[in-house]
């Protein structure tokens with residue numbers, strides 16, 4: 292009997308990563324962030340780790356290189372094994388070479404002066420010959436498309452460029468295990484595609500074991516072999532991504548994990564699925580074409596859809612003067628480059644505008660001019676008809692609420708409540724009103740339970756919500772949100788953007804900078820697309836999303852449904868440029884007798 296057991300043990304390959312009864316609490320806290328986690332990962336597996344904000348994903352992956360508990364402290368039990376070896380006695384600096392980690396906030400891992408220097412840091416520490424270091428740096432620069440910025444200073448990079456540098460640095464190390472904590476959150480859609488292709492290649496060619504944490508599932512669910520869903524420090528689902536997304540849709544939605552448009556449309560059309568096969572775009576297109584072919588075209592003949600016009604800019608009429616008016620704006624930093632080139636833009640009070648563009652297009656620089664963070668090299672900006680230069684900083688911060696791309700750039704107090712109270716205390720508001728506004732905005736952002744916590748002990752998503760709460764409390768007329776969804780699950784994003792939409796309906800003007808096209812489709816009425824410092828497109832959302840050629844130039848891939856509608860129209864089917872799955876549902880209900888919901 293013993294010898295049989297031995298044989299079984301020999302036949303079973305040792306797991307690449309094994310977690311045994313992992314349980315963990317942070318210092319000075321009773322709550323278990325990880326609760327009795329058990330997991331085995333094979334070498335070369337590509338795993339997608341998802342779960343609501345704050346469920347413990349980042350905490351879990353930090354156990355793999357012993358940042359937890361070595362650096363964090365706290366109460367840790369259970370074992371982490373790599374190739375069957377308990378990591379308990381391993382040194383963090385040695386593990387850092389085996390387990391590559393791209394953190395949520397790239398700034399925490401960029402510490403050299405220039406892009407190329409930063410990428411070479413890892414390979415140099417592996418003790419590789421200089422020729423090999425240089426060759427790896429070149430390959431990594433090419434892979435993350437940063438060749439042209441190789442000698443640029445890190446502090447001048449845009450958010451997406453920083454994220455690419457952090458990914459490049461890890462690629463150059465060629466680690467056996469690569470953990471990526473939301474690596475594409477700041478990347479433009481074309482850049483995201485590129486990074487994902489790269490990961491797939493790394494996984495196939497080098498058998499790198501990959502753990503990818505993501506909230507935005509539309510582009511990642513197809514490439515991973517396995518999906519692990521976490522909630523409250525435990526795994527609740529483990530299986531093929533598409534199968535889990537279809538089978539567990541209701542539970543996932545309750546947790547705030549939103550299925551990609553492809554699975555939603557697939558569900559809506561009641562298409563048969565085979566658990567292991569992801570439906571192709573072509574199959575969904577074919578099914579929609581079948582449903583809409585005959586009756587729908589006949590019914591719609593009278594109101595044929597017209598090709599939209601996307602203009603250079605929406606000009607205001609005399610009586611409807613813009614709230615924001617940007618005239619001939621140029622921005623040239625000290626290095627002589629031209630970041631903004633003759634920007635002309637009018638934004639009316641109460642508009643909900645999305646500002647899109649490739650990484651480094653100039654979105655943040657443009658938006659930063661609205662709070663006086665940047666000063667025009669040429670041209671001017673009028674707010675309510677008055678030149679922005681004539682507002683004092685205090686007056687401007689009352690009018691414009693700016694949410695930075697990285698929440699850590701604007702959080703500086705030592706408790707959650709103090710952070711929200713800070714701006715209000717500088718505004719000559721009675722004390723009881725301040726407390727009311729603080730409570731309301733913490734409540735809206737679901738942070739009441741963390742009132743006395745130090746902001747840096749919050750998860751990234753929670754910190755992002757705290758930064759939003761501080762701005763909402765000030766009730767500004769113009770809200771500029773620079774990639775506010777990073778680190779958030781869909782449930783929290785929807786709650787937050789619904790709240791912003793409510794404020795927008797009450798007259799607040801909103802500028803949303805994002806790389807998440809499904810959110811743009813859902814919330815924005817107008818889209819402005821930038822390319823290399825200029826405005827490329829400006830118009831109603833559906834119209835802009837129909838201009839695929841120009842969007843392509845700016846590295847933007849419109850949402851799946853926009854592409855489906857375009858392709859259906861190319862087949863002669865008269866369908867308007869729909870943006871959301873609920874619009875598609877209404878359209879099918881109205882125009883397609885065969886469709887039953």
Ligand SMILES: Nc1ncnc2c1ncn2[C@@H]1O[C@H](COP(=O)(O)OP(=O)(O)OP(=O)(O)O)[C@@H](O)[C@H]1O
Nearest residue numbers: 317324344345346347348349350748749750751752
């Ligand atoms: N240093 C710390 N001290 C105390 N609690 C902490 C600390 N760091 C994180 N936490 C808490 O642990 C929980 C899990 O955090 P973690 O960052 O692992 O979540 P996550 O699933 O990665 O979230 P997100 O998707 O928002 O990044 C959160 O409730 C967070 O507030």
Ligand SMILES: Nc1ncnc2c1ncn2[C@@H]1O[C@H](COP(=O)(O)OP(=O)(O)OP(=O)(O)O)[C@@H](O)[C@H]1O
Nearest residue numbers: 447448449450451452624650651652653654655656
């Ligand atoms: N002070 C500076 N000196 C030199 N170049 C700069 C400076 N500030 C910004 N840049 C460059 O200007 C370009 C525009 O940056 P910006 O942050 O506005 O881009 P973005 O469209 O917001 O990009 P992302 O989507 O990556 O956040 C980038 O290529 C950046 O490297």
